Amino acid sequence: MESTAKPEKIGGMFRALRYRNYRLFFTGQGISLIGTWMQQIALSWLVYRLTDSVFLLGAVTFSSQIPSFLLGPFAGVFADRFNRQKILLITQGLSMVQASTLAFLVLTETIEVWHILSLSALLGTINAFDMATRQSFVVEMVDQREDLSNAIALNSSMFNMARLVGPSIAGVLIAAVGEGMCILINALSYIAVISSLLLMRLKPFVPVKTESKVFQSLKEGFAYAFSFPPIRTLILVVGLISLFGMPFSVFLPVFARDILHGGANTLGFLMGASGVGALSGALFLAQRKSVLGLGKVIIFTMSIFGLALIAFSFSKILILSLLLMLFTGFGMIVTMASCNTLLQTLVDDDKRGRVMSMYSTAFMGMAPIGSMLASSVAESIGVTYTLAACGFLCAICVVPLALSLPRLRKMVHPIYQRLGILPEIATGLQAASNLTAPPQKR
Template sequence: MEAQGSGSQQARGGWRFLLRALGHRNYRLFFAGQSVSLIGTWLTRVATSWLVYRLSGSALMLGIIGFCGQLPTFLLGPIAGVWVDRWNRHRLLVVTQVLAMLQSFALAVLALTGHITVFHVAWLSVVQGLINAFDMPARQSFVVEMIEDRADLPNAIALNSSMFNGARLLGPSVAGALIAWVGEGGCFLIDGFSYLAVIASLLAMRLTVRPRAQRSQHVLTELKEGFNYAFRFAPIRAVLGLLALVSLMGMPFTVLMPVMASQVLHGGPHTLGFLMAASGLGALGGAVFLASRRTVRGFGTVIVSTAATFGLGLVAFALSRNVPLSLVTMALCGFGMMVTMAASNTVLQTIVEERMRGRLMSFYAMAFMGTAPFGSLLAGAMAARVGAPATIAIGGVACLLGAVWVRLKLPRLREQVRPIYQRLGIIPEVASGMQSTTRSVGSTES
């Protein structure tokens, strides 16, 4: 009995460690509200893909719609980052969530009244992209303001990923059934109402007002300062470069999922939902893996390894011709993609100067989401010429090559990050030459 009690206490302690960021009230509110809203978001993503493919029957059109929805993030992301550093991030998030809710309701009205066309979807995707250009860097930067103890920041980022991918696990599987039951318009309507949860959570927060430095420089001057800061520092440049490559060549597999589900695996909306859910399950496992880590040290190796895992998963998915094997490969892809993205976010949020946080997070959004429209367009065009499986396989090989490239640069990048980690107390300061030698041999992770 005593041993059982001890084991139970250890288990509870383990769960408390995994969920430690939820001890912060504002973050707990955000986590609850966003968890509901993200399920609705995934309903809309799956329903939009299925609607466009049903209306057009074209893999190229899927790529074009993805391009329309993500291009604004690439074009406006850097400028948005400058404004995020200037504005109140909490108020900005309330505005973006209200606008996103109205966009979902517009989709619902058009779909439920039978007037929706691919043209309407394209324009409303552009509107959502404009909203996301400001929402993504604001959301990423706002995490720091919700977490009083900076040591819990990596855990909060990991929980954000688990929240996103938990919704990704539930949303697509539910979407497959809802599309058949209430149609795409019903999914859009549910998504619109789901935004009320995150808006309510934002309004319920109690935040300490943080004075912001008055900016006298021109926006373009601050933008140039942000570019110089990010791209002249090799570790940031390498992380953003690998993330951009993965997004450009690997992430567009999602826009080809309706083709894979219907033509390659000979399924329907349920098959599409199961494939997306399998990817979400793998990603959720990746989020738990990151939440269990006690330090940001070693994330360089993690980023390289999981980018390679994502690439291998894509190649295996492209070669699969039966649903069970495809579900396994999708779980592998989800794990690799999520951990690469979240670990990159954690490293960048850890080493960035506070005054540059909004701008760097806009570059992160541009690398993660902003390059995706070009990838979606490229994937749609390639799929029309060589087929969806070959297109996905080529993207997987590109991700593998990118991981190898960063792995070769990793020792030098660790040396450049080490002083920042020492200043933050993540690794101990070197006290003597003997300690320096010992630690440089033993500290192979950064």
């Protein structure tokens, strides 16, 4: 097969872009994600404008994300058994239909809260399959395994560049022409990612021969991931951060309007500031040549994330709130992307979809539960104290992780001697120690 890599070298921070398929994916997905963030901001503002209810803000987030918790493991089985490119074409096409329907209802002023809840649940179901497949599809676009961690870091950079640009544009458009135009732009943006998928030149798909049933495959995936304490710790870290930390995004419309006394522009600025911090974190990871020391980095960034949330919850000054959002975005993305990078580096290809679906379930699946819990509590004690409690819980989660590092280091030492991967990655993971995969059968 003809190589998809460019003959010339691309700088270390962007080395994964030398692969044609990855460049296509990076460009198409980047355009689509700007639309996704525009829709998310528009929908949050629309719901709060129509209802003035913090609980309903949480309910919409819950309905859009709970399918990832319920269906994520099954989606991983699909990602391991079927052509991942075709799965993504289907999920992106269905997402385009969902956004178009939502845009029509908003633009014709016939939208009601039950429409939003139903369509959010539909999108969440689509995303459950899309996320598990997309996470495991990265390895098919990058020929050299040593560039995989860079590709994942660049994915995070792309995601957070869109997180910076999308809300900023949405804030202006909402004030000028309303929420419907933002959602319509998102529907059109799916053309870019669908086109990029169709233009890829991939190796012929070879179905995995398996006689095991779906539930047997699920059982194998769970046993593979959770029988080994280090990888179990990794998934737990992601789940806890999502459960206690992700609700902050649900509360941002409340902080923007009622605490900082702003409008849709203020909400866009807050999301944009978080995006700047997250983009900085993603670029910080992209410039790293190995994963050496990521264990300590994760402990540090989890602490930053929790403490920044506590400080933000009590801030009533826009400039200070924006600054704290920078630290929040940085801490969150470095923690999550580091976990993703180390999982992707070592997981067996035939179990990649299932393991990454567990990552997606921990990441996106725990968030709606946290959002509903936090929204319910906020109705009683207010968003300030609720968000402060969330930040405190994120911060103290660091303690058991830090205490377990020596034990985990001993467990992974013999594993990397048998894996036969690049020495610099093996050394880095041995030092990081808390994010690894189980021994492979020989």
